[in-house]
Structures are given as C-alpha cells and as structure tokens.
Amino acid sequence: MSEHFPALVIIVPLISAFLISATGWLNKRLCFPIAVFSLTVSLFASIGVLMMVLENGTVQYRLGGWAPPWGIEYRIDHLNSLVLVVISAVAVLNIVTTHKPVQQDFSGKEGPFYALYVLFVTGLSGIVVTGDAFNLYVLLEIASLTGYALIGLGKDRAALSSLNYLIMGTIGASFYLLGIGYIYLVTGSLNIADIANLLPDIYDSGVVLFAFIFCMIGLFIKMAFFPLHAWLPNAYSYAQSSAVSLIAPLTTKVMIYVMIRVTLYLFTPQFSFVFLNISKPMVWLSVLAIVMGSLFALSQKSLKKMLTYIIVAEVGYMVGGLWLGNRQGITGSILHIVNDAAMTLCLFLAAGNILYMLKSDSFEDMKGLFVKMPFTMAAFTAGALSIIGVPPFCGFFSKWYLISGGIAAGEFGFVGALIFSSLVNVVLFFRVIEIGYYEPFTNHPNAHQKDEETLFNEAPRDMLVPLLMAAILLLALGIFTGHIVTAIIQFAIPTGII
Amino acid sequence: MRILGLVIVILCGSILIYHTSDFPDWGHPASPASTHVSPYYIEKALDDTAVPNIVTAVLADYRGYDTMFETTVIFCAGIACFFLLRITRRMEPSVTLYRHLPTGITLRIEKGGKEPDDSNIFKRIDTQWVPYDLIINTTCRMVIPFIQLFALYVISHGHHSPGGGFQGGVILGASVILFAISTDLRTAISRMSERLGAFLSATGVFIYAGAGALCLVLGANFLDYSALAPVLNVNSVMARSHGILIVEIGVGLAVMAVMIWIYYNLSSAGRHDEGL
Amino acid sequence: MNEILTTIISKYNYWGFILLMMIGLYAMMVKKNLVKKIIGMNIFQTGIILFYVSIGVKKGATIPIISHGHGKEKHVIHAAEYINPLPHVLMLTAIVVSVATLGVALALAIKVYREYDTLEEDEINKKIRDQAK
Structure with a gap:
C-alpha cells in the first residue's frame, strides 16, 4: 500500500469533495466530518510520502502506468514532500476552526463550502506533487477557481x-x-x-x-x-x-x-x-517589494489589511532569497515557505477569532483585547514575534539564512531591506499589541458590561485550540530548524549550487 | 490610459512577432513538437489501447490524470456558481404570472389578488417572463430528442470518430438549456431539478475518479485501466478501451449536469425557485 | 522579396495568435466595463489555444484518427501521416478551463451588479467613494 501514498494524498480529498457536495443536499451536518476525515488521511499520507523520500530519495509514481515523457508522473523529492506536508497540515489545522464561523457566514451553503475547501487543498497538493508542466497548469486553475469562489x-x-x-x-x-x-x-x-x-x-x-x-x-x-x-x-x-x-x-x-x-x-x-x-535586477525588484509592502502595511488601519500587505513583503523575501542564487539564500527561501505558512496561518487564525468575537478588526475596536481574549492575543503575539524575527521563533532562522545568503552574494541592499522590514514589523505589531494591552476597554461599542471579570470572552474552543497549536508550531519549527535544514532542505537544492 | 494601453500592446506585440523568427516553421514535419513525444502516441495508441482515435486515447488514457482534473474544473465551476449566486432563503414575489393555456394569454396578478384555481387551464409561469410562442415551442420539442440522440452518439463513438465525453456532454446540456429557453425555467426545473443536476455532476466526476481508484484497489497504479481486465473479463488492451468508455460516460454526465446547473444559476441570478 | 514571402508563409499563423492575444490584453487593460474585460480575457485565452493548435499542425498529414483501426489485419502506422494529437488534447483541457473560468467570472459579475447596479468600473468606484463618505 505504501507505494500508493503519493496518489492517496490527492485522491482521498478529491473523491471526498464529490461526496461532500452530494451529502450537502441531504444532510449538512455530515459535510464537516467527511472533510476533516479526508484531509487528515491526506495529512498522514503526505507524512508517509515525506518518510519515503527521506529514506529512499526521489519517489516516482506513474499515473495510468505510463512511462514519463508520455504519461504523467508524480516526481516527489525533498522539496515537494516538505511543501506537501505544510499544505496538508495547514489545511487540517484550519478546517477545525471553520466549523462554527461557516454556519454563521455561509449558512445553508456548508456543503459547497467544504467541497470547495477540499478541492482547493487538492489543487494545491496536486500542483506540488506533479512532475508534468501542463498538469501543473490544470491544477493551478482548480486551486484558483475554488479560491475565487471562496473569496467572492x-x-x-x-x-x-x-x-x-x-x-x-x-x-x-x-x-x-x-x-x-x-x-x-x-x-x-x-x-x-x-x-x-x-x-x-x-x-x-x-x-x-x-x-x-x-x-x-x-x-x-x-x-x-x-x-x-x-x-x-x-x-x-x-x-x-x-x-x-x-x-x-x-x-x-x-x-x-x-x-x-x-x-x-x-x-x-x-x-x-x-x-x-539577471540575478541582480531580480534581487532589486524583491528589495522594492519588501520595502513597498512594509510601507503600505504601515498605512493600514485594520488588522487584516495590514496582514495582507505583510504577505506582499514576505513574497519579496522569498523571491529575493531564490535569486541570490547561492545555497544559503535558497535554503532561506525554502525554509521561509514553511515558516511563513505557519506564521500567516497563526496570524490569520488570530485575526479570524478576533473578528468572530468582535465583528470588527479595526485597530480602534481592539482596545483592551488582552483582557478579553488572552489566549488569542498570546498566540497573536507569538505570530508577531515570529514575523518580526525574534530568536526562539521560526521566523528568525529563515531570516538569518536569507541575510547570510545576502551577505555571501554581496547584495547589501537586500540585507538592508530585510532589516528595514523587520523594524517596520516591530512598529506594526507593537502598535497592535500596545492598543490591545494598555488601552482601556471601557469605550468599546460592544462592551455591555464594564466589569473586568465578565469581560473575559474567549473564542470557542474549536477555534482556539488550532490557533494555540499553530503558535506552538512556530516555536517547534524554530527549535527544529537545524534538523529541517540538514535532513530535508539541503537535499532539495540542486547540487550544482554552492 | 487608452493611448498608453495601445502603446504597450503594440510594443509587446511587435516584440513577440519579431521573435517568431526563432520558431520552427509552421507545420514543419521535423519540428521538435512533432518528433519528440507525439510519434509514440501515433504509432502505439492502437496497440496499447485499441482506440483508433488517438486524441481520445491520449486524452483519457495517457494523460487521463489531466482529464480527470479537467472534469473537476468543470465541477468546481458548477459549485462555484451555485455557491456565489444562489439565494438560499425563498422570497415571495410581489407578482405572480399565470398563462391561460388555450389562448396563450398571460395573466399578471399583484400580491393579494385572487389566484386562478383551475390548474388545467391556467399554468403558473416564471416572473422572469418568457413570451409564449407556439412555433418555437413545437419546433424545439421536435428537435430536442434528435439533439439528445446525437449527443449519445458523440459520447459513445468517441473511440472511432471525433467526439467524446466533453463534446457529447455539452450537446446534452445544450438540449436541456434549449428546452429551458423555449419554454421557461420553471418548466425546465420541473423536469430536471437543480438537486438532480448537483447529484449528477458529482456522480459523473465520481465515476471518473472512482474508476481510477478501482484500479488502485485492484493493485495497479491510479487510473491504470488495464487492471480492470479481470473485472470486465477482457484482455488488458481491451480493458483500457472499456476503461476509456467508462470515464467518457462519467465526463459526459458531469459536463451535462454542470452546464445545466450553471445555466439555472446564471440565467436567474440564483433566484430560480422564488415562490416554488 | 522571396525570402520575405517564405518567412510570411511559414510564420503568419503565429502572428495571428499574437494579434488575438494583444486584442484581449488591450481590452483587459483599457476597457472600463467588467463584462468587456471578461470578454477580453476570453479572447486572450483563445489566442493561446490557437497557438497550441498551430503547434500540432504537420504538413501533409491528416487528422489523428487511424483509418484502418477497425479491421483485424495489422497496418504499419507512420507518425508522419497523422498530425500531432497532443496539442489537441491539451487544448481540450484549456478550453474547458476557460469555459469554467468564464462561468465563474460571469457569476461574480452578476454578484457585482446585484450590489452596485452597474458594471462600469468608474461608476462602481464612485459609489464606493460615496459610501466611504
């Protein structure tokens, strides 16, 4: 069975998406468990694939039994298997939190929502495992179409x-x-x-x-x-x-x-x-992306918008890291894919919890949030520290690799941009944390009671636990950075690159 | 903006046209595209799959994995249109329309007005009113069965002639859409409900992925139809041919259902069951 | 003169696809109406589809359906006799994808219209600005 793990990563969610879409018309409550089950199976299969890759090197799987240039194959090396695990892990952690908000936001459409959710994950995993350039396009369109619908x-x-x-x-x-x-x-x-x-x-x-x-x-x-x-x-x-x-x-x-x-x-x-x-111009483009993303983030007045501009800046990190063209830069880039997925997940889950409880995410409404939602804000702080790049958290290590790659390549503009962006992130997040921690809660429009003890109003447990797990993951990824780099990432880079 | 756009477009276009000089000549038999991978398909497809139509063989077998996701894309589009547009709460319309069947006259009844009770003579129609036309109605009723028959031919004959699941499925879907246009949406939905469309689309893609998964259960790789040989009681080459037919039927079903489903949602902006 | 003519004859097909693509790109950049933008997007995709199909052409070859495919006796099949089937397969996929994208785009356009009562971009932007005030 284990030789079919690469196929299972894709097929199980794919088939379950059809089941979900059909059961959505019969019994809406069944959709959520089916989706969780299929994504969990997919997670285990992808971990299995990672183990196989760590043991035997590149795994190939011929779909339809046809040999590569004629048929389509999965070609899974250290790079894809790592990204694959990241995708399935984020999908599983996130789907648990969606249970309650979905009933509120998409009431009556839970079936299509979970079908689209699972198809989106299938599309992304498919992009990652495939060894065929055209197949990648088809799966890209699946991931995009479902994404447009979910966003729309x-x-x-x-x-x-x-x-x-x-x-x-x-x-x-x-x-x-x-x-x-x-x-x-x-x-x-x-x-x-x-x-x-x-x-x-x-x-x-x-x-x-x-x-x-x-x-x-x-x-x-x-x-x-x-x-x-x-x-x-x-x-x-x-x-x-x-x-x-x-x-x-x-x-x-x-x-x-x-x-x-x-x-x-x-x-x-x-x-x-x-x-x-063209390495030099590309690195300078990414410097521009980092600086502009950070500056735009500074000018935002609501949490989610600020986070979206931080994503723009982070994309600059990874593009720049690749185009440095040396081993350290690319290591930093790949490591940052993992870390940034975890950090963004943590921050967006925290923002989601805040939105779910407050119905608003503008900075003004976040006053006194540490009293009201201490666990959410603790996780938010962890995510913020990680994105800033404070040592025990994972964000520091990928930034470290990127900066040392930049120095090795002599791209001091890139190094400067990274440091600038970290400083901007400090300003951004401490502004939020300061509002949440020091400003009094009294003038909050949703506050019916002024009494401090009844103010404690944390998000529901199934939204909180995945968030805390994501926050712990940030620490764990930081602590095990060395293992990830030596066991996986260093094999993911072609040997010709020094 | 207009001039800037024009300048950019002309600039890009001329650069691209200039660089076509590096392209191999159009239709040259020795170009890389015609010599590297494709000769294998042309020479081996018949021996490998017993399907004379090479496009079908490549589509459903050599690159069957692509096609499975292609069907999934269609399925995604169906769900996405439903998810985006469908209004789940029912709204009572302010006006109801009835058609007096013997004369074809349309009655418009404001809210609170007296509704006709003889349902043999009066028929409730959409508020998105469609003019009644005897000629269109009769012609479509006569043509639709032939369209559907042809669609079934296209699906089942994809092995030997141009055609296959997508084309046949679209023709099938078009026949139902033609019916919906020539009568009205309410009548079309009473013949084929949205729920049925949703089920059929899921079933169609499920047939495809399920056939692939069955191969996996039988011990071969995903979508390797030759593993179906013991189940279908034929040799492994014919099993591939039959496997292609199975997935084409799945594709046809899914495409038909999704086309109809998208039409229902787009044409009524998601309100097609108001007052039903 | 002859040289130019041969270049034109051997390349004009590719120019056609570039022309179509540029028309689509222009519509997407310049047009203010959302449906026109969507149409431009579709023209753009059609251009690419034509490009792939022209890769598949092989002079002196016929459609890729083997003509003696039914009988029991074996015929030798030469690759030069049939055109390249692969681009056609790929474009079947791309056409389906573009139809699906078009469907979702129109659904979104309907949703936008439901919200703003218009599909003109400037009017929508004006309404958004008015709402912000």
Whole structure:
C-alpha cells in the first residue's frame, strides 16, 4: 500500500469533495466530518510520502502506468514532500476552526463550502506533487477557481475584488500556459525532468528566453510580487475569515514553490542564474517589494489589511532569497515557505477569532483585547514575534539564512531591506499589541458590561485550540530548524549550487 | 490610459512577432513538437489501447490524470456558481404570472389578488417572463430528442470518430438549456431539478475518479485501466478501451449536469425557485 | 522579396495568435466595463489555444484518427501521416478551463451588479467613494 501514498494524498480529498457536495443536499451536518476525515488521511499520507523520500530519495509514481515523457508522473523529492506536508497540515489545522464561523457566514451553503475547501487543498497538493508542466497548469486553475469562489462570497466589496483577482489570476495562469507552450514548441515535451534534459542544447534560442519570461510573469502575478500585487490586499481582506485563513497562508507560498521548481528544475540553475545573468535586477525588484509592502502595511488601519500587505513583503523575501542564487539564500527561501505558512496561518487564525468575537478588526475596536481574549492575543503575539524575527521563533532562522545568503552574494541592499522590514514589523505589531494591552476597554461599542471579570470572552474552543497549536508550531519549527535544514532542505537544492 | 494601453500592446506585440523568427516553421514535419513525444502516441495508441482515435486515447488514457482534473474544473465551476449566486432563503414575489393555456394569454396578478384555481387551464409561469410562442415551442420539442440522440452518439463513438465525453456532454446540456429557453425555467426545473443536476455532476466526476481508484484497489497504479481486465473479463488492451468508455460516460454526465446547473444559476441570478 | 514571402508563409499563423492575444490584453487593460474585460480575457485565452493548435499542425498529414483501426489485419502506422494529437488534447483541457473560468467570472459579475447596479468600473468606484463618505 505504501507505494500508493503519493496518489492517496490527492485522491482521498478529491473523491471526498464529490461526496461532500452530494451529502450537502441531504444532510449538512455530515459535510464537516467527511472533510476533516479526508484531509487528515491526506495529512498522514503526505507524512508517509515525506518518510519515503527521506529514506529512499526521489519517489516516482506513474499515473495510468505510463512511462514519463508520455504519461504523467508524480516526481516527489525533498522539496515537494516538505511543501506537501505544510499544505496538508495547514489545511487540517484550519478546517477545525471553520466549523462554527461557516454556519454563521455561509449558512445553508456548508456543503459547497467544504467541497470547495477540499478541492482547493487538492489543487494545491496536486500542483506540488506533479512532475508534468501542463498538469501543473490544470491544477493551478482548480486551486484558483475554488479560491475565487471562496473569496467572492464575502462582505461588501468581496465580489468586486474577487472578480479583479479572477481577471488578474487568469492572465497569470494564461501567461504560464503560454510559456509552457513555447517550451513545448522547441522541445516537444511536457515532463519537467525531460525538458530539463533537452534544454541545454537550445539555451541561446529566443523562444526559451521568452518561455522563461512568460512563466515568470505569470507566476509573479499569481504570487502577488510587488508591482503585480494589486489584486491581493482587497481580495484577502474582504473575504470571510474562514476562507482567507486557508487561502492566505497557502496560495502565495505554493506559487513560490512553483517558481523555485521552474527556475531550478525546469530551466535548470545553469540557465536561470548563469546564462541569463539577471540575478541582480531580480534581487532589486524583491528589495522594492519588501520595502513597498512594509510601507503600505504601515498605512493600514485594520488588522487584516495590514496582514495582507505583510504577505506582499514576505513574497519579496522569498523571491529575493531564490535569486541570490547561492545555497544559503535558497535554503532561506525554502525554509521561509514553511515558516511563513505557519506564521500567516497563526496570524490569520488570530485575526479570524478576533473578528468572530468582535465583528470588527479595526485597530480602534481592539482596545483592551488582552483582557478579553488572552489566549488569542498570546498566540497573536507569538505570530508577531515570529514575523518580526525574534530568536526562539521560526521566523528568525529563515531570516538569518536569507541575510547570510545576502551577505555571501554581496547584495547589501537586500540585507538592508530585510532589516528595514523587520523594524517596520516591530512598529506594526507593537502598535497592535500596545492598543490591545494598555488601552482601556471601557469605550468599546460592544462592551455591555464594564466589569473586568465578565469581560473575559474567549473564542470557542474549536477555534482556539488550532490557533494555540499553530503558535506552538512556530516555536517547534524554530527549535527544529537545524534538523529541517540538514535532513530535508539541503537535499532539495540542486547540487550544482554552492 | 487608452493611448498608453495601445502603446504597450503594440510594443509587446511587435516584440513577440519579431521573435517568431526563432520558431520552427509552421507545420514543419521535423519540428521538435512533432518528433519528440507525439510519434509514440501515433504509432502505439492502437496497440496499447485499441482506440483508433488517438486524441481520445491520449486524452483519457495517457494523460487521463489531466482529464480527470479537467472534469473537476468543470465541477468546481458548477459549485462555484451555485455557491456565489444562489439565494438560499425563498422570497415571495410581489407578482405572480399565470398563462391561460388555450389562448396563450398571460395573466399578471399583484400580491393579494385572487389566484386562478383551475390548474388545467391556467399554468403558473416564471416572473422572469418568457413570451409564449407556439412555433418555437413545437419546433424545439421536435428537435430536442434528435439533439439528445446525437449527443449519445458523440459520447459513445468517441473511440472511432471525433467526439467524446466533453463534446457529447455539452450537446446534452445544450438540449436541456434549449428546452429551458423555449419554454421557461420553471418548466425546465420541473423536469430536471437543480438537486438532480448537483447529484449528477458529482456522480459523473465520481465515476471518473472512482474508476481510477478501482484500479488502485485492484493493485495497479491510479487510473491504470488495464487492471480492470479481470473485472470486465477482457484482455488488458481491451480493458483500457472499456476503461476509456467508462470515464467518457462519467465526463459526459458531469459536463451535462454542470452546464445545466450553471445555466439555472446564471440565467436567474440564483433566484430560480422564488415562490416554488 | 522571396525570402520575405517564405518567412510570411511559414510564420503568419503565429502572428495571428499574437494579434488575438494583444486584442484581449488591450481590452483587459483599457476597457472600463467588467463584462468587456471578461470578454477580453476570453479572447486572450483563445489566442493561446490557437497557438497550441498551430503547434500540432504537420504538413501533409491528416487528422489523428487511424483509418484502418477497425479491421483485424495489422497496418504499419507512420507518425508522419497523422498530425500531432497532443496539442489537441491539451487544448481540450484549456478550453474547458476557460469555459469554467468564464462561468465563474460571469457569476461574480452578476454578484457585482446585484450590489452596485452597474458594471462600469468608474461608476462602481464612485459609489464606493460615496459610501466611504
């Protein structure tokens, strides 16, 4: 059975999505348990895959039994298996919290909600495991379509911003498709490993160059890299928090994974770093993304909007880390995919809890929140410290790798941007924490009782426990950074990179 | 903005056109796309799958995994339209419309007015009113069965001629949509309810993924239809051919149901059961 | 002169797809009406689909359905006789994806219309600004 684990990661949620959609018409209460069960199975299968990869190296799985360049294969190495576990873990942690808010936000549509939720996770896991460039596009569209739907059913401007997201996202995916078409035109293959073998003979062809440009533009739009980020803040901040706490931690991170896969494994580092020689401008673009993302975040007046701009800045970290082109930078980039997924999850879950209890997330309404929701705010503080980069938390370590990579590559602008962004994050989060901790609670519009003891009004337990687990995860990831890097990430980088 | 857009577009276009000089010539038999992977499909598809239509063989077997997700994309679109648009609470309309069947005259009754009680002569119709036209109605009623028959032919004959699940499913869906246009949405929903559409779409994709999972249970890889040979009592090549037929039927079912489902939701902006 | 002509003959198909793509891109960038933007998006995708289909063309070959596929006797099949089936398969997928995207986009557009009573972007922005005041 264990040789089928890679397939199970995808199939179990996929089939359960159809079941959920059908049972949604019969008994709405069954949808949630089915979704939790399938995602848990998927999590265990993905951990199984990670174990297999750690033991035997790259795992291949031929779908339909056809050999690679003709059929589609899963090709799972250290890089995908790590991202795969991250996706399934975030999905499982998050789905537990959605139980109550979904009944409130999407009442009557629980069936479609969970079906879309599970399909979204399936799409992302599929993107990560596949070894076929075109198959990646199809799964990208599944993840995007479900994402548009989940975001579109939100408050006030949600539909409009989701439509903007759809138009931008479709351009992005189409550009990626066009890039793959160009590659297919000159190589005749769609299998990533096969293309990587065929490309070295035709590096100097203009078609390959354009294929690279198209793929990169497409992925940059999809991951909201700075000048192309315009869709992200509105789409994420108007969506319901039960949807966004799934989408925000995963979408951009998976897109960064795809970028790493495309630059290092499809186009090979020889082409991306040496032949094209565009590392410097790319790093400077990411410096711009970091600085602008941080500055925009400073000017926001509500929690969720601020978090969305922080995501824009974090995308800059990871893109820059990859284009530093040295081992430490790429290690930092991959490590930051894991850490940032955990941090974003923690922060968005905390924001979701605050929204669920307060019905508002503007800074003014958060006064005295430490008294009212101490556990949520503790977890929020953990997430904030991690994003700032305070040592025991995981955010510090990936930043450390990125900074040392920047120094090794001589990109001091990038190092400066990282430090600047950390300082801005200090300002951002301590402003929130200060409002929550020191400002009195009395003038809060929702406060019916002024009595301090009855003010304690924590989020329901099934929303709180996953949040606390995410917060503990931040610590655990920080403590085990060394193990993750030596056991997994160092094998995920092609050997040619020093 | 307009001029800026035009300049950008012309600039991009001319750069792209300039770089087509690196492309292999159009239709050149020795171009990489025609020589690397595809000859295998053309030469081996018949021996491997017993399907003369190579496109079908590649679509449903060699790259069957892609096609499974393609069907899932359609399914996603159906759910997404439902999820976004459907208004779950029923709204009592302020006006109800009845059609006097013998004459085709439409009665408009304001809220609180007296509703006609003889249901053999008066028929309740949509508030999204459709004009009654005997010619359109009769023509469509005559044409629809043939459209559906042709759709079934397209689905089942995908092995030998252009066609397959997607095309056939769309034609089937179009026949029901034609019915809904020529009569009205209320009548169409009374023949095929939204609930049935939702079930059928899930069933269709489930047939596809389930056939794949069955192969996995029988010990082969996911979607390796040759594992179905002992179940279908044929050799492994024919099992692939039959496996393709099974998944095409699933695809046809799913596509048909989703097309109808999307039409119901889009055409009425999610309010199609008001007052039902 | 002859050289230019041969270039045109061997490449004009690709120019067509670029032209279509650019028309779509222009519509998406410049048009203010949301449905026009969606139409532009669709034209853009159609351009890419045409590009893939023109990859599949092989001069002197026929559609990829093997003509002697029914009988018992074996015929030798030459790859040069049939056009490349793979781009067609891929584009079947891409067409389906673009239809699905179109459906969801129209659903969102209906939702936007329900909220603002218009699909013109400037009017929507004006309404949003008025609400903020």
